[in-house]
Amino acid sequence: MFIDKVHINVKAGDGGSGCMSFRREAHVPKGGPDGGDGGCGGNVVLLADSSVSSLIDYRFKHHFKAGRGMHGKGSRMHGANGEDVILRVPVGTVVREYDDETRQAGDTIADLVCDGQSIVVARGGAGGRGNVHFVTSTRRAPAFAELGEPAQECSIELEMKLLADAALVGVPSAGKSSMIARMSAARPKIADYPFTTLVPNLGVATSGDLSFVLADVPGLIEGAHEGKGLGHEFLRHIERTALIVHVIDMTGGFEGRDPLDDYMIINKELSLYAEELSARPRIVVANKIDALATSENMQENLDRLQAQLKLDSIEAAGGDEFAISPIDPKLYKVSALTGEGVDSLKAAIAQKVHELRERAKIEQDSQECEYDKVWTLKRQTSDSEIRVNKEEDGVFRVEGRAVERMVVQTDLDNEEALIFLQHRFRRIGLDDALRDAGAQDGDEIRIAELEFEYVSDAADEFAELDI
Numbered sequence: 001m002f003i004d005k006v007h008i009n010v011k012a013g014d015g016g017s018g019c020m021s022f023r024r025e026a027h028v029p030k031g032g033p034d035g036g037d038g039g040c041g042g043n044v045v046l047l048a049d050s051s052v053s054s055l056i057d058y059r060f061k062h063h064f065k066a067g068r069g070m071h072g073k074g075s076r077m078h079g080a081n082g083e084d085v086i087l088r089v090p091v092g093t094v095v096r097e098y099d100d101e102t103r104q105a106g107d108t109i110a111d112l113v114c115d116g117q118s119i120v121v122a123r124g125g126a127g128g129r130g131n132v133h134f135v136t137s138t139r140r141a142p143a144f145a146e147l148g149e150p151a152q153e154c155s156i157e158l159e160m161k162l163l164a165d166a167a168l169v170g171v172p173s174a175g176k177s178s179m180i181a182r183m184s185a186a187r188p189k190i191a192d193y194p195f196t197t198l199v200p201n202l203g204v205a206t207s208g209d210l211s212f213v214l215a216d217v218p219g220l221i222e223g224a225h226e227g228k229g230l231g232h233e234f235l236r237h238i239e240r241t242a243l244i245v246h247v248i249d250m251t252g253g254f255e256g257r258d259p260l261d262d263y264m265i266i267n268k269e270l271s272l273y274a275e276e277l278s279a280r281p282r283i284v285v286a287n288k289i290d291a292l293a294t295s296e297n298m299q300e301n302l303d304r305l306q307a308q309l310k311l312d313s314i315e316a317a318g319g320d321e322f323a324i325s326p327i328d329p330k331l332y333k334v335s336a337l338t339g340e341g342v343d344s345l346k347a348a349i350a351q352k353v354h355e356l357r358e359r360a361k362i363e364q365d366s367q368e369c370e371y372d373k374v375w376t377l378k379r380q381t382s383d384s385e386i387r388v389n390k391e392e393d394g395v396f397r398v399e400g401r402a403v404e405r406m407v408v409q410t411d412l413d414n415e416e417a418l419i420f421l422q423h424r425f426r427r428i429g430l431d432d433a434l435r436d437a438g439a440q441d442g443d444e445i446r447i448a449e450l451e452f453e454y455v456s457d458a459a460d461e462f463a464e465l466d467i
């Protein structure tokens with residue numbers, strides 16, 4: 001079975017709580033605070049691994065959870081950090097946000113295209129700080145510590161996209177599977193009826209000291225871009241390959257189709273599916289030329305096709321006849337049946353793939369792991385947002401991940417901890433946000449499960465702490 005898309009739920013580990021403790025020694029009657037910090041929760045990490053070839057491991061197990069951080073202890077002892085969970089995925093896996101309720105995929109989190117590339121998809125909660133951190137000049141013995149930070153949890157979509165250097169595309173029965181069988185050790189089914197190939201086949205081809213991965217994908221028909229035939233599913237794979245090798249049946253098949261029509265139809269389907277595919281590097285192959293002698297119009301069709309290919313090549317080069325075009329103007333005449341012309345076609349593909357790889361290397365170096373940074377930044381920004389809604393007269397509800405997390409990290413039964421929480425609210429601008437929303441002294445403010453009364457100018461006992 002060819003599994004290429006799964007949805008999983010990942011939960012990092014919660015942070016351990018900080019410790020509230022005071023030093024106790026026989027000859028030191030009033031030892032200072034010495035509560036250690038809680039350990040950080042473990043992360044859930046995705047790691048691209050070239051020895052993993054499918055997403056099958058995630059088909060039956062959907063929930064992954066990292067270890068929680070241990071609580072801090074007295075004598076300034078740190079709690080141990082929670083264990084990370086490392087999920088190995090195939091190279092070529094695209095990771096997206098996923099909403100379980102709407103069943104919609106969201107933004108792309110990462111595109112893991114190289115072996116060893118990794119991304120943290122759920123970050124463990126920070127450990128809570130022990131009471132040693134909350135000492136101020138007026139508060140020598142803080143009798144509270146911070147609770148651990150709750151972990152991030154989310155659902156994500158993993159999609160494995162076939163990673164081949166070149167893809168053989170064409171109408172059904174054009175000879176794509178025969179071609180991959182000629183060029184590599186792949187042995188797909190070959191038959192004279194359409195849609196013989198139902199899932200992509202991969203093969204490794206070698207020419208001189210260059211080698212490349214070739215994909216044979218199911219045939220495309222008119223309307224493939226909107227889901228006709230088997231095409232749509234596989235256009236996604238074609239989108240990922242650097243080079244398109246377009247195979248044309250010069251005999252026109254049983255129906256006596258016009259090879260030039262076939263050529264135009266496939267080009268149209270590719271560009272309707274994704275505009276940029278029309279400028280994708282391409283090599284065009286005239287297959288089945290062993291039948292030249294017996295086929296009446298083949299020579300004429302070869303000439304027509306060659307003429308059209310030249311025009312397309314110039315157009316793809318921006319109309320400049322002398323510029324290098326992504327579309328090779330040469331029509332490769334071959335027979336997958338007899339092997340005629342196949343070696344020089346293979347050499348041309350190998351050379352082109354080599355050039356494209358070199359170019360991709362340069363581009364990749366300049367934008368390495370950008371996704372990761374963009375997504376993290378986006379998450380941080382949305383985390384720190386504060387929204388204030390008036391629920392009824394004199395009652396306001398405050399929402400936002402960071403501010404709610406502060407409440408969750410606070411021991412609400414401890415008065416000192418509550419005073420410290422107020423200090424943090426002020427630091428993140430909650431007072432201003434409430435004032436702007438029209439809160440008056442005495443109004444009720446609700447955040448997560450906490451309810452308190454708004455006081456506009458409360459004294460700040462922790463003002464000197466840099467937290």
Ligand SMILES: Nc1nc2c(ncn2[C@@H]2O[C@H](COP(=O)(O)OP(=O)(O)OP(=O)(O)O)[C@@H](O)[C@H]2O)c(=O)[nH]1
Pocket residue numbers: 170171172173174175176177178179189190191192193194195196197198217218219220287288289290291334335336337338
């Ligand atoms: N005469 C001749 N027949 C060929 C050549 N290449 C392929 N064929 C025949 O064309 C038919 C279709 O070949 P396949 O390789 O299965 O075609 P395909 O493009 O993979 O077809 P789908 O998987 O259905 O899309 C088979 O009967 C092949 O033997 C060729 O160069 N010359």
Ligand SMILES: [Mg+2]
Pocket residue numbers: 176177178188189190196197216218
């Ligand atoms: Mg086939």
